[in-house]
Amino acid sequence: MVISLSLPFKHVANLAYARTVIENGVYAVILTExxxxxxxxxxxxxxxxxxxxxxEVIVTDAGADARFWAEVLNLGAYDVIAQPxxxxxxxxxxxxxxxxxxxxxxxxxxxx
Numbered sequence: 001m002v003i004s005l006s007l008p009f010k011h012v013a014n015l016a017y018a019r020t021v022i023e024n025g026v027y028a029v030i031l032t033e034x035x036x037x038x039x040x041x042x043x044x045x046x047x048x049x050x051x052x053x054x055x056e057v058i059v060t061d062a063g064a065d066a067r068f069w070a071e072v073l074n075l076g077a078y079d080v081i082a083q084p085x086x087x088x089x090x091x092x093x094x095x096x097x098x099x100x101x102x103x104x105x106x107x108x109x110x111x112x
Contacts, residue, residue: 007094015039015047022051029078029097034061034068045077056097060085 032044056078064082
């Protein structure tokens with residue numbers, strides 16, 4: 001059985017544009033690549049904390065392993081999604097992150 005999520009996404013190609021999007025919109029989750037042309041997932045996490053404390057940040061990476069996953073979680077991101085993506089795993093993680101947004105009083109702002 002395939003479960004779909006009806007989520008609006010805003011795609012941005014770099015950290016500079018992500019800053020503009022995060023500052024000017026309200027989103028439940030930030031989904032970011034580990035490495036961006038002008039920064040890393042840590043920059044996105046810092047930006048999210050500055051602009052929208054409590055937002056859920058999910059990191060994607062082709063080289064994700066247990067060590068990277070532990071680092072991401074220990075530094076405060078919500079989760080890691082390894083690439084290539086498994087549709088069910090992506091849906092589960094996004095659904096859970098969005099549920100937290102819906103049940104906890106906080107403001108979240110962008111999908112990267």
